[in-house]
Amino acid sequence: MKKIKVYGWINPTILCLILVLNLNSTYGQSVETSPKVAPQQKPASAGQTRVSAVKTSTKFSFKVITEGLSSPWGLDFLPDGRMLVSELAGKIRIVSKDGTVGNALKGAPPVRVFGVSGMMDVKVSPNFETSRYVFWTYPEPTGENQSVNCIARGKLSLDETSLEEVKVIYRASTTGQDGFHLGSRMLFDKSGLLYVTFGDRFQESVRVQAQELNSSLGKIIRINQDGTYAKGNPFISDPKARKEIWSLGHRNPQGLAFNPVTGDLWSSEHGPIAGDELNIIRPGANYGWPIISYGQADGGGSLSGSTQKEGMAQPVYYWDPAVAPAGMTFYTGNLIPEWKNNLFVGALRGSHIIRLVIDHKTSRVIGEERLLADERQRFRHIIQGPDEALYAITHQGRLYRIGN
Secondary structure (H helix, E strand, O other), rough: OOOOOOOOOOOHHHHHHHHHHHHHHOOOOOOOOOOOOOOOOOOOOOOOOOOEOOOOOOOOOOEEEEOOOOOEEEEEEEOOOEEEEEEEOOOOEEOOOOOOOOOOOOOOOOOOOEEOOOOOEEEOOOOOHHHHHEEEEEEEEEEEEEEEEEEEEEEEEEOEEEEEEEEEEEOOOOOOOOOOOOOEEEEEOOOOEEOOOOEEOOHHHHHHHHHHHOOOEEEEEOOOOOOOOOOOOOOOOOOOOOOOEEOOOOEEEEEEEEOOOOOEEEEEEEEOOOEEEEEEOOOOOOOOOOOOOEEOOOOOOOOOOOOOOOOOOOOOOEEEEOOOOOEEEEEEOOHHHHOOOEEEEEEEEOOOEEEEEEEEOOOOEEEEEEEEEEHHHOEEEEOOOOOOOOEEEEEEOOEEEEEE
16 A cells, blocks of 8 residues: 655644545556447446456466468467467468478468458367377458358378368358458367357347347357267257257357356457456356446447347446457466466457456456556467467467466
């Protein structure tokens, strides 16, 4: 606590007020101090936004492994510690441990590149050592200014120069105009099932499909590695629903991670202007978009007039102003012990890495820190490497190692 010098007599009431103001300015203040963009949107519960700031006490270091990437989007590790990186322009490259960027792998199908859409995520199969399978997401051209979200699978050739036996294992139900809200983050669970996020494709005329069970838009799906729906999905018995759907009511989810303590699936999601969300994904749950939101419409004012509705899930946490949360991971390593089981999220608009301290008994966020903000980079994705360090890619083309 800061010391307050008092000269002469002062009214006790005024002194109490000074003490309160002083405490609020030095303890428990949020890392976000800018005015809210949507002040009319009130949190549904305490700690749902702007929790107390925390600061890492352990010394750690970071370094740029390479600056030779072009708008990287996806990042995953091969079994030997080298990395696969996807680039927006439709390329997948192998990056060595020392940062040497390899040639683009041959064999990837054509990608519609426009705005912020193009080649998106890339994941190495959990059984890569026997299958050599690599998965990636991208918009397939379907006509002038039109594309459809796809998930493709191919085998990395033995000479590591190409992708072989390439096959589109899943196409979304609806095409969309180019540009925005493709979602496209992928994640495997322990049994090898694949979770994939799909955005609402931005246009007002199609975003309503986020609430429709016969559409892939605005959904998280769960599929087998051949693209078929997984057993046990929540809408299998509904004849009008797509059987691969795991959850619905999403706007543009770009992060997926399993909580190592509880096993829950968490997701980050871009909100409109404000109201970026962090959600715990439950099978069959409806996350409300575009009916409820903590953001606001592009023209100002409330998007729907409501932040809560019966039968629709609330975000665990939300940001206002927007930070554009992207790829994320829970840290399970030991290099920085105080980070154990914390959640790390890449922030595009925020240009920093978000560290969130979680109370795993209640699944609530209780602390927030901004890391690498002085780097002024748009952080697209962050994962933990086999050496227990964190690795992050930025839209500007950098690959970072963070640890000690």
